[in-house]
Amino acid sequence: MCDHSQMSTRIVVIGGGIAGVSAAYHLLEVHPGADVVLLEMEATLAQHTTGRSAALLLENLGTPSARALCSASVPFLREPPDDLVDAPLLAHRPVLHVATLEQSDQVDRMLEEGTSATTPTLEVDLDEAMRLFPPLRRERLHRAIVEPDSADIDVGALHQAFVRGFRRAGGRIATSTRVDAARPSGDGWCLDTTDGEVGADLVVNAAGAWGDVVAFGAGVEPVGLQPRRRTAFMVNGPGLDTTGWAFTEGVDEGWYIKDDGPQMFCSLAEENPSEPCDARPEELDVAMAIERLNEATTLGIRSVNSAWTGLRTFAPDESMVIGPEPDHPTFVWCVGQGGSGIQTSPGAGRLLADLAFGGGPSDAFDGFDLDGVRPGRFRGQR
Ligand SMILES: Cc1cc2nc3c(=O)[nH]c(=O)nc-3n(C[C@H](O)[C@H](O)[C@H](O)COP(=O)(O)OP(=O)(O)OC[C@H]3O[C@@H](n4cnc5c(N)ncnc54)[C@H](O)[C@@H]3O)c2cc1C
Helix, strand or coil: CCCCCCCCCEEEEECCCHHHHHHHHHHHHHCCCCEEEEECCCCCCCCCHHHHCCCEECCCCCCHHHHHHHHHHHHHHHCCCHHHCCCCCEEECCEEEEECHHHHHHHHHHHHHCCCCCCCCEEECHHHHHHHCCCECHHHCCEEEEECCCEEECHHHHHHHHHHHHHHCCCEEECCCCEEEEEEECCEEEEEECCEEEEECEEEECCHHHHHHHHHHCCCCCCCCEEEEEEEEEEECCCCCCCCCCEEEECCCCCEEEEECCEEEEECCCCEECCCCCCCCCHHHHHHHHHHHHHHECCCCCCCCEEEEEEEEECCCCCCEEEEECCEEEEEEEECCCCCCCCCHHHHHHHHHHHHHHCCCCHHHCCCCHHHCCHHHHHCCC
16 A cells, blocks of 8 residues: 555655756745655765756756746845855856857857847957957957856755755655656555655656656656757866856857866767766767867867766757646656756746646746646647
């Protein structure tokens, strides 16, 4: 017999990445008194994509709903509750996009689309581009644009802030507990986990790359999630004072780089499809990134100190999937975070908590196109 909580509504959140912990934290804010349990299959939280990101806040990124969720997240990122953090979550860092002569059209497009941030994307002259990232090869530069309001996010501290707030409000976390299947039980669910059966009145699917696997195991139609590989690696820095250097990328998104202490964080920015898995770097991707970075800069990269790969997981229309499944309203999706799951996490978690149990969005989402994130869009509902 599946153990259902007798005293209060039990919510089970599946997944302890940034999406799951933000959802869990906000669920207890919006539904105080609920019994919220977060289940994570790994021995530690944030081991998959959340622990492998570039840790950037870049408001002009992704689909309109991703940009709106990012805007809704900025107040939390800039001013998190004092008792949840020990230091600011953001450190200002401009983002510089550089273009060769052939890529000039892409600059025009980015200028047109770059209006989501408080300060819109700006074109800068080449002297300013060189000041923002001195190792660039000036002879290859044709145009450059800057996103001035961007920042590095302390991802570990953000994740920990949600965990702290969740635990303080009475939330429970079980690691090394994988959900293998779920079946309807009364109005809720009975979950088969590696630690036995768990009853739930509401299930939140925040399983990242495994989001469709979890849905399938619950008899819910998958939404068509596609995990895509992205590899990052660290190389020695140039041994210069890098204060004020920008996060710098080619406008074709074929490479990016930023300083990280004495090292440089680099990526090929690739988007190769993958199965859900513990992704590992491929030598060819790293070699290709080094070749492109050495073409664009004078850094003369020869060797790599460490490398890793994460899965950025997208729904077919590249917008997130947040809210109850139409035919199973106690199964709530929070997946498809793609390349912006960190910077959108406060907003996505809050929206999920608002929509769970059939509620509507709170004031922070005034004017937000809900249909653009609801799972119903994949079920012919608008
Ligand atoms: C190289 C790279 C750069 C990036 N840069 C940025 C950036 O600058 N800014 C930004 O905002 N985003 C960035 N992203 C994207 C961001 O990292 C992701 O959108 C985000 O981390 C997704 O979080 P998540 O919680 O959905 O997934 P995950 O962190 O993968 O969490 C999902 C969790 O669910 C668990 N799980 C899965 N199945 C089960 C199950 N059956 N039972 C129990 N647990 C389960 C997994 O173990 C995992 O811990 C980047 C990603 C990569 C790879």
